[in-house]
Amino acid sequence: MKVPFGSRPAPHRSTARIGALVLTAALALSGCAANDPLAQQAGAGGGQNYVAGDGSVSEYGAESRGEPVRFSSELYDGSVVNSRDWTGQVTVLNFWYAACPPCRAEAEDLQALYEKYKDDGVMFYGVNVRDPEATAAAFERNFGITYPSFDDRDGEVLFAMTQYVPPQAVPTTVVLDQQGRVASRIIGLAEKSTLDALIADAVAGK
Template sequence: MSTRVARTRRVVPALALACVTALGLAACSSDGNSISKQANQGSDKNYLAGDGTLAQLAPGDRGKPVTLSGKLLDGTPWSTKDHPGTVIVVNVWGSWCPPCKAETPDLQKAWEKLQPEGVLMVGVDRQEGPQTAAAYLKTAGVTYPSLQDDGGAALVALQGKASATPSTLVLDQQHRIAARVSGPTTTSTLVGLVDDVLHQAKG
């Protein structure tokens, strides 16, 4: 069955053209100032990040709900099941990842803008211990929670749509994947993607 890309209600920076393939959320952008270009400007030549593609799915084309659960960095249990009807932003990251560290201030700013709207944000830490991750987030001034590395179970729960690090997914009120950025993102891009999901629910 073919899929289609949801039309945004505003100009989302870094999104000139998005396309979705039958295999899932794959996209392309021809914008010279796109996230793809940002991702490719990383100085760490030994690091393979996402290509910066951004994709959105219309409500009728979204798949099954995501069930993500685990322990937060402080050991507290957390699950999407505890937040029914809530839009959730999921960011896969690691403090060892240069593009992840570069996007951290933008993610925090997005969180500060979205939290009053009732939106949740949670990180999914990869390939490091919770103490290391927590120390970095404290230094970076991050106030949204992150799940501990669980050996890859979270990536499976995210239906294979967050294979790159960093990756950011927007889950709609039913916790279906509504949008994805494969690579680093910006505050305006992420807020725009979430606003689209919120407006679709109202419309």
Template sequence: MAAATALLVSSCTAESGNTDTGDVVGQGYASGDGSLQTWSVADRTDPVEISGTDFSGDPVDTIGDGDEIVVLNTWYAACPPCRAEVPALLEVATERASDGVRLVGINGTDDSGAALAFEREHGVTWPSIADTDGSAVAALQDVVPVQAVPTTVVLDRQGRVAARVLGQIEASTLDGLIDDVLAEPST
């Protein structure tokens, strides 16, 4: 499976004082392993339904129409891998929209000023849930551990978790995961 190729990438987590992480001292984030996990159709749990408002106050949710694949991406403005992966996410958002793929960001760290500035600076075209209360990530935690920022989660047409990548994602990896879900029979 082409999508199963994981790349060595970095991810951001809160500084925890853990000294055995192998991180470069002073880099400001903990390096992740870029691990990729997929779930077979038979092993997927109930749909993930997350809703909230974006940083402009508009409603955002993950509830699809049955033909839509939703890609969730956790991020915050000061996270170096989050900044580095934006071009890949933009590529996928643009090129896969006609395939019924929709991106939704989740940001539990930034205030609206920082988040909106980041989105403008990087040309982000998808909405992000302002998750300062942690409810969006908590809803995901019941199904799939979100252990790092960035984390990318692919939801199938029924809204169930099909795949997760911890750390910065490449467009080719995300395309492969989307292709795998698109190849599944529609129900």
């Protein structure tokens, strides 16, 4: 059930986490830049056909979260996934595409967090907004990504998430609570320790 855009729940911002993000995101990005020249563009976005987020973190208190996210869509392997099946599990959605510099910069951290939390039942899904299967698969091989991605070139998942994911604001990472509601969101490069804390809070039922 879609919640009207104007009735979006007001986010609770964690100033401590945002302060840490400002300090550490640049360090994380500079480390990645040595291995991947495209990552050097992640702080700008101008002329690169994406909107560079500032890494802002929004947390939504349990009492102010909207309705559970609802959609059904295909992964690149053709499997159909329905968000209703996620009830009882924390789910992380990362919106990305292969040529997006900050997506490349955060990829290995996302994989590391997936490995950390998969035994706790946390599910990770990429939501690729642009690439054909071969391009997405090459990215996943390059960065060692083992969790699946939706082929969202038709915008089905993005449309279901428009009240939380601004169009073209890629990357954006969303953490859903055990009821399938948006618990937190990062627009822009997801700094590892910040996302780690957001996932841990969701697992703990916060």
